[in-house]
Amino acid sequence: LLTDLAGIEPRTVDIPFYSTVTGEQIDTSALDADYWYRNLREPVLFDQTARLLLASGGDPVFVEISPHPVLTPALEEHETGVVTGTLRRDHGTPAEFLAAAARLFVAGVPVRWPSPDAEPVVLPAYPFQRTRFWLAGGAGDVSAAGLDSVDHPLLGAAVEVGEQRVLTGRLSLATHPWLADHSVLGTVLLPATAFVELVVRAAGAAVEELVLEAPLVLPADGAVDVQVVVGEPDETGRRTVDVRSRTDGWVRHATGTVSGKPVAGQELTQWPPAGAEPVTGLYDTLAAAGYEYGPAFQAVQAVWRRGDEVFAEVTVADAARFSVHPALLDAALQPLALLAGTEGDVRLPFSLGGIAVHRTGVTSARVRLTEVRPGTYAVHLADRSGEPVATIEALTTRPMAERGPLYALDWIPLTPGEGALGDAVVSPGSVTEALAAVQDFLAGPGERLVVRTRGAVAVVPGDRVSDPEASAVWGLVRSAQSEHPGRFVLVDADELPDGLSVGDEDQVAVRSGAVYVPRLVRCAPEAFDGRLTQAGTGSLDDLAFRPYEQAPLGPRDVRVAVRAAGLNFRDVLIALG
Structure with missing residues (x-):
């Protein structure tokens, strides 16, 4: 310097x-x-x-x-x-x-306001100058790209495709840091209320139904592209609406229906409600259950309960350009824990029906929550004067997967027993050869067939799947084992030791002369990072079989990629129909 x-x-x-x-x-x-x-x-x-x-x-x-x-x-x-x-x-x-x-x-400070006759000064260009046409969020001029600007904090541009409307944006914890304050079991999730906001803004009408299919996990670094698609109207005037995100591939997170059917709001003029008793310690209760709300989402100011009704006051600092700020609406839903209970697993919104916004940009709201049937609740928001702000006629929650003991597949040493390995041993070089060998064996008198592979499974530390074709053979024979118990043995080994016997085991691996068998073992919790996994990402980024993705397909060929433990080929074929 x-x-x-x-x-x-x-x-x-x-x-x-x-x-x-x-x-x-x-x-x-x-x-x-x-x-x-x-x-x-x-x-x-x-x-x-x-x-x-x-x-x-x-x-x-x-x-x-x-x-x-x-x-x-x-x-x-x-x-x-x-x-x-x-x-x-x-x-x-x-x-x-x-x-x-x-x-x-x-405040009395002299300000030299721009003159109507003044002309803007053209600033000099600079190296690597660029112009953005697809916005990362927020309003801007995207007309040069044939798009419409969207004045919304989570959406940047829109385009009409016939009678279909597509809105896009980009979310990240760098551009939207307040989203980092919404965490469940250590994972930052886009709140369900943000999906509601996106759909309401895109549809411009009441939402008849919205189903949340998969969570949207916000990465610590990088951004997620978001797309909201409002479909063409059907003969009744209804439109479908989908919300998708993209990191590697597109994933659908929410789907619903938009209609012109009006949704009535509810006034909350008597406040606090007569006969309602104050409730304290809400956020301590939620934290103990696994909900991790940072300052931006700790917007509940007061809570009351009257029998099966819960009332609350919620406030956020700024709700400009939102229909209903997601943090405000999320805070309105947080006292549901008092009705649903917090014992067991965390409950997350699953489906919402009868969604309407009656007034936009509200920073403070009164809330009334009631149970309409087991697990389903009505949500009403009103402003400080009691006038309706937003309504959800039916919100259904579901518990997350039960968190029981954790198990993993491990290979443990086996002490070889007495007895013959099998009537015959085959070493197929492809799935086709393996299928033929299995079918021929089942048609004959043999009682037990040994199918030998090399590099089909990872067994000891540092080991890896070195032959995808052998791994496919392994999966095929596992299907045969489930249909014909006791008739097939899988052995993965470079060399078969003399006198090898495996007793009643049907899967073994040989490494450096030692024999291993697969077992489920209990794992210490620290063996996992504890984060939620996002189902259905549509990404095969962890698949090691990249060279085979480019292999040409014949007229009757289907390329199948599986990235889950415990599936065999029969499962895949059933899934394919």
Whole structure:
């Protein structure tokens, strides 16, 4: 830094300059390379400098020029003067900048507003300049790409395809950091209420039904592309709606139906409700059950209960450009734990019916939750005056998979017993050869056939599946074993030891002369990372058989890729129909 800034020659300016390096007013001619070197190495005397400015007299005005307020809260603690930022994270728009200028203006600070006759200055280009046409989220000019801008925090662009409408956006914890505050069992999930928000915004009408099929796990790094597709109307006027995400491949997370059928709201004018008793410790109860809410989602201000009814007040700081802020609606659902109970596994929304938004952009709401049938609840939100804000006529929750003991497949040493290995031994080189050998054997008088493979299974540490064709043979014979118990033995070995006998075992592997058999063993919980897995990702990124993906298919061929333990070929064929 000293070398790079050595040629700078600062000069004195007319505007007084207060330094957070020295904690005093200084002449700006001292802002040389050594000053900025000290600026990086020495403590920031921000509070001392702020107090000096406040003591200088007059009516101080503090403007933090930054992409997000960092120093403003510290200045506001002094409770004097005018304090404002210029931009905010996720709200860095010209409108936000002008709003900051307006706050100064109403406080008596002279603002030189743009003249209607002024023309903008064309800024010079810079290396690697680029223009974005597909937005990562937020509104912008995408017309050059034939798209419509969408003024929404989670969506950026839309396009009409006939009578079908497609909206897109991009979500990440970098651009939407508040989403990191919604975690279940250690995994950051897009809240179900965000799917509701996406569908309501895309459809522009009441949602008749919405079913959540798979969770959307938000990665710690990187972004997820989101797509909302509203289909063409059928003869009744109904439209389908799907929500998908993409990291490697597209995954459908939610599907539903949109109709023009009105959904009535409910007024909540008497508040707090008569006869309702206050409830405390909600977030302690939820945390003990596995719900991990950060500050952005801890929006419940008060809770009451009256028999089978639960009431709550919820508040978020900013709901601009949302129909209903997902954190606000999620907070409205959090007291459902008082009705559903928190014993056992975490319950997550599964289906929602009769969804309507009656008023948008609300930051505070009253909530009424009632059970309409076991496991299904009605949700009503109203504003502070009691007027309806949003309605969910039927919300059904489901528990997550039961968390019992964990087991894994392991290969353990076997002490060879007495007895013959089998009537015959074959070493098929392909699935076709294996199928023929199995069929011929079943048609004959033999009692036990040994099928030998090489590199079909991973057994000991450092071992791996080295022959995909052999692994396929292994799967085929396992299917035959399930249909004809006791008639087939699978042996994976480079060399068969002399006198090998395996007793009643039907699967064995030989490594360096030692014989191993598969067993289910109990695993320590720390052997797993404890995170939720996202079913149906549509991705085969862990599949090791990449060369075979490019193999040409014949007219009657089907390429099948399986990435699950415990499946055999019969399972796959059943799945294929």
